[in-house]
Each structure stands twice: as C-alpha cells, then as structure tokens.
Amino acid sequence: MTPLKHAIAVKHKQAERMPFNVRMFRGELSPEAYAGYLVSQRTIFDTLESNFHLPNQGFKRVAAIDKDLCELQVTIPSPDASTLSYANYLKSLKQDQAEPHMYLNYLALLFGGQIMKTKVPGSGNMYAFENIPDLIASMRRIQRDEWADEVNKGFDFVIDIFDELESVYYREKVFTK
Ligand code: HEM
Numbered sequence: 001m002t003p004l005k006h007a008i009a010v011k012h013k014q015a016e017r018m019p020f021n022v023r024m025f026r027g028e029l030s031p032e033a034y035a036g037y038l039v040s041q042r043t044i045f046d047t048l049e050s051n052f053h054l055p056n057q058g059f060k061r062v063a064a065i066d067k068d069l070c071e072l073q074v075t076i077p078s079p080d081a082s083t084l085s086y087a088n089y090l091k092s093l094k095q096d097q098a099e100p101h102m103y104l105n106y107l108a109l110l111f112g113g114q115i116m117k118t119k120v121p122g123s124g125n126m127y128a129f130e131n132i133p134d135l136i137a138s139m140r141r142i143q144r145d146e147w148a149d150e151v152n153k154g155f156d157f158v159i160d161i162f163d164e165l166e167s168v169y170y171r172e173k174v175f176t177k
Contacts, residue, residue, distance in 0.1 A: 002145070004148055007148035007152070008155065016112070018163065018166070019166050020037075020166040023170070024116060025115070025116065030169070031073075033169035034120055034122070035075075036080065036165050038069055038126065039079050040083040041105075043087050044086060044090070044105055047087045047090045048090065048102055051091060051098070054102065056134070061106075061109070064125040064128065065126050068124065071122045072121060080168060086161065099142060100154065106135070109126065
C-alpha cells in the first residue's frame, strides 16, 4: 500500500460506511435520492473542472452527469448545503492544493465507482470513462504522499455530504413546536 493510501484508509472506511453510501451500494437508493447525489457530484466536478487544470481531459464529468440527470426524469434538486461548503472551499484553493481533491473525487469513481455503476438507478454514465488505466496512470504521475491531510479534509466534506443526503431523503422528520 502506498503511504498516501495508508494515510487515508481510516477516512475511506468511514465514508464507505456512511448509511447513504451503504444504501447506494445495496442498490436501494430511490431515483430522487440518487438525483440529489448526482447534483452534489455535478457541483463538485463542475467546480474542479471550471477552476483548475485536470491531469487528463478524459476525467471531465459534467456532461455525463447531465445525461444521468436527464435520464432519471425527476425534479432536479438544488445542491445540499454541505456540497456548497465543499465547492466554496475548493474555489479558495490554488491549483496544487486542488489536486488532492481531484485524486479523491476522480479515483473514487474509477475504483469503488465501477462497482457502484451497476447498483444505481439509470445507466450510470457518471462512472463510464474512455480509458480507465490511462486515467489512473495520469493521476499516479502527479500524486504525492504529502497530499494526505488535504485528501482527509476532502473526505470530511464527503462524509458531511452523505450525512446531509441521508437526512434529506431518509431520516424521519422531527417536528418541534
Ligand atoms: C461503497 C463505497 C466504496 C467502495 C466499495 C470503494 C472501494 C474502493 C476500492 C476497491 C479501491 C481500490 C483499492 C485497491 O487499490 O486495492 C478504492 C480506492 C479509492 N477510493 Fe474508494 N470505495 C468506496 C467509496 C469511496 C468514496 C466515497 C471515496 C471518496 C469520495 C473513495 C475514494 C477512493 C480513493 C481516492 C481511492 C484510491 C486510493 C489509492 O489507490 O491511492 N472511495 N475504493
């Protein structure tokens, strides 16, 4: 295991075990909840793709996500607040600080995402790439062990997003007077 992968293993597990992600992995997300997740992903990728230089143009995700959203035929929600905080944080970064977040978000689709593709509502265009080995190689060429803290910070945002999506789509509403 590379030192970077080792340094992010605890947060990776934590993100993987988030109830919203577990539902997605079990193929139990409703089209509405998956649309909420896609809007979150679209916001993150659009921020990365319009503000920074990608290691490979083949990573670009916005058009693929739009196809998925179109296919779902549900009302498209606004991005959740945790996603907007992450996008605002990303916008405050310089190119070299944004790269750990590219590693986090694009490799998520290239690894775990390839399993997820078969479990989500619709055809999963977001997870479909032209040449996965080539994309992985272009990320491996730039990744640095020093990225660990920034990647873990990204995981904290991802965990908050899963938590918020769970509460928007599945948690019982608590009414107080
Ligand atoms: C059910 C959910 C998930 C599953 C099943 C999963 C599974 C995996 C697997 C099998 C790998 C490759 C491990 C290896 O090379 O041996 C991987 C790598 C990775 N995953 Fe996940 N993952 C999930 C969720 C996530 C999430 C939510 C993120 C972040 C948004 C994420 C980020 C990453 C990253 C950055 C790597 C690359 C690590 C490296 O090789 O340097 N994963 N994942």
